[in-house]
Amino acid sequence: MSVTETTEDRPVEESERPPEQHRASVTGTTLNVFSHTFLVVWLVMAAAPLVLVVLNSFRPHGDIVSEPFGLPTSLEWDNFTNAWTSANIGRYALNSLIILAGSLTGTMLLGAMAAYVLARFDFPGNRLLHLLFVGGMMFPIFLALVPLFFVLNNMGLLNTRQGLILVYIAYSLPFTIFFLVSFFRTLPGGVQEAAMLDGASHSRTFFQVMLPMAKPGLISIGIFNFLGQWNQFVLPRVLNVGDPDDAVLPQGLAALMVQQGYEGDWGALYAGVSLAMLPVLTVYVAFQRQVQNGLTAGAVR
Amino acid sequence: MxxxxxxxxxxxxxxxxxxxxxxxxxxxxxxxxxxxxxxxxxxxxxxxxxxxxxxxxxxxxxxxxxxxxxxxxxxxxxSPFVQAFFYSMTDWTGYSSSYRFTGFENYERMWNDDKFWDATRNSLLLLVVAPVVTLALGLFFSYMLTAGGRRRSEAVAGVTGSGLYKIVYFFPQVLSLAIIAVIWARIYSPRSGALNAGLDAVGLGSWQREDWLGSSWAIWCVLIVLCWSFVGFYVVLFSAAMSSIPNEIYEAARLDGAGRSLTFFRITFPLTWETVRTGWVYMGIQALDAFALVNVMVPEHGMDVLPSYLFSKAFRDGQAGYATTIGVALFLITLVFAAVMMRIGRRDRIEM
Known part of the structure; x- marks a missing residue:
């Protein structure tokens, strides 16, 4: 596919334009209609459950039972007050935030440190350590779950925030390191040497020169870890089972479903789901390109 | 030093x-x-x-x-991973610190455990069907997005509004699987669930079921939710891969008279195969998990997949040793799956 070839082709196409153009525009239109039909069908299928949740969160319980589909006739704000107070959504969100603040910082810091050393320094055992970290991606978390429970129990970290933070960090490391190692390898080595020659220590070079250069990669993997840890369900379901007040948001919603099943207040359940869902979706829409890149980053390479 | x-x-x-x-x-x-x-x-x-x-x-x-x-x-x-292999050969209950080394007794028991095989069958069903369905839909929609429109003098063109489609398709990916499970549990619910009401509305009232999630339909219900939540991810992933294919290749195919479907199977699919294969492995691993969906949606004693069976053995029945044995089985399945995927799909990488 050389450039000359295409430029040579163009005049020929241009001279044949009139009949060709007509045909192309007709097939183009049918094709457009064809593809848009399918695309819209899936658009509706992807969005409908979420729209239904939001609509129903404004309707009183009785209406929802008699007619699952329907527009709210009046805005039932009580649902949200119920979800917020009795179902503790605010509390769960706060728990999630506190844990995330610790675990995300820790994951990014430890992950970047290990990845930098593994990517930029040659030392005996380098490949082995890299394999050890990256190999963690191959093991299903459920294999480790039972012993992990007792490891935390023995250390007195079961049902604590610190314990959950450390576990989140540990299980985020394999992918974070895998991703960042290949990212650090793409950075030019000359800058690192120059910093060293100017008398900067290794850690100073890392924090003040290499980390800022790795910013795009850090943002991608940061978003990936943010969503992964915010949405984590398996680990807290097993390791955070003490006080129901300490539940994180996904746990809290699962519990809310059971609770509202008994109490029979679907309105409050939908309101709770909306409260948990809408902030994430809003942030996602605002930064959709970065989020999409972040979540698909690892699979592309 | x-x-x-x-x-x-x-x-x-x-x-x-x-x-x-x-x-x-x-x-x-x-x-x-x-x-x-x-x-x-x-x-x-x-x-x-x-x-x-x-x-x-x-x-x-x-x-x-x-x-x-x-x-x-x-x-x-x-350390938990290493311990797991050891505990799988003990009769450890998890309640006390004492246990006996029993060799392969747990494995023997597992071999004869009907419930284990039920759970395995369900997990394997998800492992085989979920990636095929999800990736096929993902490829279909992403091809529609990248090549579904046609503008003058361009061999392929994306449809208008492809950005909007991608944004909405991706919605389920940013939500926790627990939230998705809650939403779909309500949809499948016999009491004013959207599925039964919807079937009634389109005149298929006889297809309604009292308990979607308590019957043999449960695994299919879980499968649908799993696919639903991941299609958007693959649309975005494959769109990126497809847009990196140079336009000249499409142009050449068009000059040779290739139609849309031929272009897809001869050009787009082979050129995105590496991404598809990686995505396949990733989806398979997601399908083998499916714990959040089953744990939240399916009522107890309804239906199990391997992770949920392991969970109930370990944390409900107090059979921590046996549970890790199930974990080892799950690990072996993952290993075999990854090895198979890495072998069958190997082709020469096409440089562009």
Whole structure:
């Protein structure tokens, strides 16, 4: 596919334009209609459950039972007050935030440190350590779950925030390191040497020169870890089972479903789901390109 | 560390300058030792630019930076994985610290455990069907997005509004699977669930079921939710892969008279195959998990997949030893799956 070839082709196409153009525009239109039909069908299928949740969160319980589909006739704000107070959504969100603040910082810091050393320094055992970290991606978390429970129990970290933070960090490391190692390898080595020659220590070079250069990669993997840890369900379901007040948001919603099943207040359940869902979706829409890149980053390479 | 200094000395023999500075005088040795213990900024200038000190400093840095990640990773990831293989051969209940080594008794029991095989069948069903359905839909929609429109003088063109489609398709990906499970549990619910109401509305009232999630339909219900939540991810992933295919290739195919579907199977699919295969492995691993969906949606004693069966054995029935045996089985399935995927799909990478 050389450039000359295409430029040579163009005049020929241009001279044949009139009949060709007509045909192309007709097939183009049918094709457009064809593809848009399918695309819209899936658009509706992807969005409908979420729209239904939001609509129903404004309707009183009785209406929802008699007619699952329907527009709210009046805005039932009580649902949200119920979800917020009795179902503790605010509390769960706060728990999630506190844990995330610790675990995300820790994951990014430890992950970047290990990845930098593994990517930029040659030392005996380098490949082995890299394999050890990256190999963690191959093991299903459920294999480790039972012993992990007792490891935390023995250390007195079961049902604590610190314990959950450390576990989140540990299980985020394999992918974070895998991703960042290949990212650090793409950075030019000359800058690192120059910093060293100017008398900067290794850690100073890392924090003040290499980390800022790795910013795009850090943002991608940061978003990936943010969503992964915010949405984590398996680990807290097993390791955070003490006080129901300490539940994180996904746990809290699962519990809310059971609770509202008994109490029979679907309105409050939908309101709770909306409260948990809408902030994430809003942030996602605002930064959709970065989020999409972040979540698909690892699979592309 | 002594060893590394020696090696460092040897490593650079080729670069010349192997003079008197390589012989360690006691004074130099002391200064190196002091510099090694103190933070870098207090390093005396006399050793700062010494080759041996630089090497020493580098190793100190490596150890210092790897210590914390390795410690956390070792305690919470490596050690539980290693312990799991050991506990799978014990009769440990998990309630007390005492257990007996029973060899392969758990494995024998698992072999004869009907519920284990039910769960395995369900997990394998998800493992086989979910990636095929999800990736097929993902490829279909992403091809529609990248090549579904046609503009003048362009071989392929994306449809208008492809950005909007991608945004909405991706919605389920940013939500927790627990939230998705809650939403779909309500849809499948016999009491004012959207599925039954919807069937009624389109005149298929006879298809309604009292308990979608308590019957043999449960695994299919879970499968649908799993596919639904991941299609958007693959649309975005494959769209990116497809847009990296140069337009000239499409143009050449069009001049040769290839239609849309032929272009897809002969050009787009082979050129995105690497991404598809990686995505397949990832989806398979997601399908083998499916714990959040089953745990939240399906009522107890309804239907199990391997992770949920393991969970109930370990944390409800107090059979921690047996549960880890199930974990080993799950691990083996994952391993076989990944190995198969890596083998069957291997082709030469096409450079573009």
């Amino acid at each position: 002594e060893d590394t200094t020696q090696r460092a000395g040897k490593d650079v023999t080729g670069s010349g300058g192997r003079g008197s500075e390589d012989r360690l005088t006691p004074g130099m040795r002391l200064r190196l030792a002091v510099a090694f213990v103190l933070p870098p900024r207090f390093t005396p200038d006399s050793v700062r630019y010494d080759r041996r000190y630089r090497k020493l400093d580098q190793y100190r840095f490596i150890v210092w930076f790897l210590a914390a990640p390795l410690l956390v990773y070792g305690i919470f990831v490596v």
